[in-house]
Every structure is written in C-alpha cells, then in structure tokens.
Amino acid sequence: MTIYHGDLKKRKKSGGRKHPYRGWRRFEFGGTEASTTVGETSRAVVKARGGNLKVKLLRESKANLHEPSGKTVRTDILSVLDNPASVDLKRRGIVTKGAIIQTPLGKARVMSSPGQNGIVNALLIAEG
Numbered sequence: 001m002t003i004y005h006g007d008l009k010k011r012k013k014s015g016g017r018k019h020p021y022r023g024w025r026r027f028e029f030g031g032t033e034a035s036t037t038v039g040e041t042s043r044a045v046v047k048a049r050g051g052n053l054k055v056k057l058l059r060e061s062k063a064n065l066h067e068p069s070g071k072t073v074r075t076d077i078l079s080v081l082d083n084p085a086s087v088d089l090k091r092r093g094i095v096t097k098g099a100i101i102q103t104p105l106g107k108a109r110v111m112s113s114p115g116q117n118g119i120v121n122a123l124l125i126a127e128g
Helices: 087-093
Strands: 002-004 029-031 042-047 052-059 062-066 073-078 077-081 098-101 104-111 121-124
Touching: 029 052, 062 098, 062 104
Parallel strands: 062 121
Antiparallel strands: 002 029, 042 052, 062 073, 077 098, 098 104, 104 121
C-alpha cells in the first residue's frame, strides 16, 4: 500500500481549498513502515529510487553486537527494553535505530536502521 506525501491535498493558510493544477506523481508516494519486531527472521525487498532495492526487516531474532574491545558477535535479541523515539514503539516492541535491546551479553543500542538496511547492528552499552 502506498502513502501520498505530496501537498496537493492540503489546504491553504487561509483555510481555503487548494485546486490541484496536476495529478499525483510517482515520486510523491511512499510505502508503509517496516515496524521491525523480535521474532523469526522475515525480510521484504522493495524497489527504491534509481533502480535500487531496499531490504526491509520485518522480524529478526539476532543482532550483530559490537563489543568495546572491537570484537563483533552475532547474538540473540531477547527483548526491546526502551525506544527513545516513541513510547508507543517501546510498548509495541518495535526495533528502530537508537532502540535499547536486551541480549545475553547485556544491554545494547541499535546503530543501524533495520527497516531500511535489513539488518540489526548494535553497540554494547557499558553497565554502571
């Protein structure tokens, strides 16, 4: 399903209706958000501008965890602890960039955009 992001349907500052001088264009449409959750891995590939492809991560159970020592480990995601972007995303357990996730090695902050990159990269947070 596409979502219209143009301003042809908006009203004028005075509150009056705008009368469009043209129809909606392809570049004014976007897609629905990925809403990545914790679960069995599921991805969706969508067409992007310039003939590119964008991988949307719908569900993921593992993350690439970067430790302060420089070592990277692929580990399980146990749960979403916090999401500073929105309390609703926290309540729904949505993984976005900046979300705090619980792993067997401790808390980690998500550094990638799972809904756009198709992968969860996280940085281990030092406790204390």
